[in-house]
Amino acid sequence: MIRRLLSLVVLVWVLGFALFVVTLPQPADDRFTDAIVVPTGAPGRIPRGLELLQAGKAKRMLITGVDRAVKPHELAITQKVPVALFSSSIDLGHEAVDTRSNGEETATWLAARNYHSVRLVTTDWHMRRARFELEHAIGDKIMILPDAVVSEAGLTVLLKEYNKYLFRRVAVLVGL
Template identity: 55%
Template sequence: MIRRILAAILLLWALGFAAFVVLLPGPAAPSETDAIIVLTGGENRIDRGIALLKDGHAERMLVSGVNRTVRPAELAAETGEPEDLFECCIDLGQDAVDTRSNGAEAARWMRENRFTSVRLVTTDWHMPRARFELARELDDGVDLITDAVASEPSFTQLFLEYNKYLLRRIGALIGI
């Protein structure tokens, strides 16, 4: 009996992993939101957010999880964008250290600015967990659009991220 239960759990885990890999999200269709939130840590995330901002898809952008030593002028130089874009429209969130704290930092920024719609930008393999964390923190009625940056993750990356996502969902269920 215990072997059957363990086999069923393993089968469910394997099917869930297969679905996770096959159903990686992609970029969102063009639409306007009040804000864009970009999570640091992956290639092309900030570039994607800036392109959306410059194309008029939102009025402000938060880059969450920026190292505390980084200043807007430095990020402007790194991205090749003018400093005035950072001064007018891009905020650096420097309190978050992981995906969970990204969600809290971003939701706080959303409340402070009274935004009611947001486009979340992160890498495709990271989006399920990032969306989960942000959605848990956002106020009711906030419209959340996911806009994933396509990547070519390794099997190891996908394996680790899927398990982090599962553990986080289980943790949330039991109140951790």
């Protein structure tokens, strides 16, 4: 009986992983949202957010999880965008240290501005967990538009992210 149960768990995990990989989120359409949020991390996230902001797809952008030593003008230079864009339309969040706290930092930022919609820009393999954390932090009060940055993630990255996603869902389910 225990063998069958373990076999079933392994089978469900393998099938879930396969589904996770073949259904990685894609870039979103061009619709407008009140805000854009970009968690720091993998390449392509910040440039995608900046591209959308400069195209007028949102009023303001939060880059969450930025190291405290990073200054807006430094980021503007490295991203090759006008410093004025950072002054007028971009906030740097320095409180978050992981995906969970990215969600909490973003929820606080959104609530302070009374925004009703947000475009979440993150890597395709990270989107499910980032969206889950943001939804957990804000509830259903704010519409989230997932906008994935397509990557070429390897098997190790995908396995790690799938397991983190599963563990976090279970943790929330049991109240942690």
